[in-house]
Amino acid sequence: MTKANYFDVIDxxxxxxxxxxxxxxxxxxxxxxxxxxxxxxxxxxxEDADIDRAVAxxxxxxxxxxxxxxxxxxxxxxxxxxxxxVVEDPSVIYALPIAPxxxxxxPYAKAFTMWPRLAxxxxxxxxxxxxxxxxxxxxxxxxxxxxxxxxxxxxAAGVAYVGLHGKTAMMHAVEVASAHRRQGVSAxxxxxxxxWTAANGGDEISMVTTRAxxxxxxxxxxxxxxxxxxxxxxxxxx
Numbered sequence: 656m657t658k659a660n661y662f663d664v665i666d667x668x669x670x671x672x673x674x675x676x677x678x679x680x681x682x683x684x685x686x687x688x689x690x691x692x693x694x695x696x697x698x699x700x701x702e703d704a705d706i707d708r709a710v711a712x713x714x715x716x717x718x719x720x721x722x723x724x725x726x727x728x729x730x731x732x733x734x735x736x737x738x739x740x741v742v743e744d745p746s747v748i749y750a751l752p753i754a755p756x757x758x759x760x761x762p763y764a765k766a767f768t769m770w771p772r773l774a775x776x777x778x779x780x781x782x783x784x785x786x787x788x789x790x791x792x793x794x795x796x797x798x799x800x801x802x803x804x805x806x807x808x809x810x811a812a813g814v815a816y817v818g819l820h821g822k823t824a825m826m827h828a829v830e831v832a833s834a835h836r837r838q839g840v841s842a843x844x845x846x847x848x849x850x851w852t853a854a855n856g857g858d859e860i861s862m863v864t865t866r867a868x869x870x871x872x873x874x875x876x877x878x879x880x881x882x883x884x885x886x887x888x889x890x891x892x893x
Contacts, residue, residue: 745886
């Protein structure tokens, strides 16, 4: 299994509406769909004056400047801190091989993969705060993709979106209805996503969550996921 560039997987499976290269920066431009699709990242060596260029570009599309800080980018982190940029959403990336999770056939009616999605899935996402702007990201993705519907008894209980880049799938927008949490719904959805990944030529699945999301971190590690990356953002002061 080849080690993936998980940041490339994020961009391929959860794409911005528009990408702009401004000197040494890659700017993601999207309205109302969260930090992953509206942040700036370094793609080449930069000088302090280059930060001003990135900031100006963000302002032209009425975005408050937001930089993604990856491992090894301590210099950028310190430069932004000196400008008063505040840390936002320290996040972690997990991955695991799908092989251990596809040894058995999924039990009937535990979880299904499908594209296009059902209307009930939008209802579940809306209830969890994943609105139309984020669902537009799923529609926009050009990679192989699917959605996952999890069930508890005879009720729709959970939902997720999965995209595939190379051999690596990434699971996004995981939401389980509050009445059905701690019932194994997310575990069955993960297994369904792994079966779909295998059927589409992938060999591992990954996921991103914030460090502060204790339930998600616990759910992923309980299924054997390993920490493979991390990042955080720095946002311009108001």
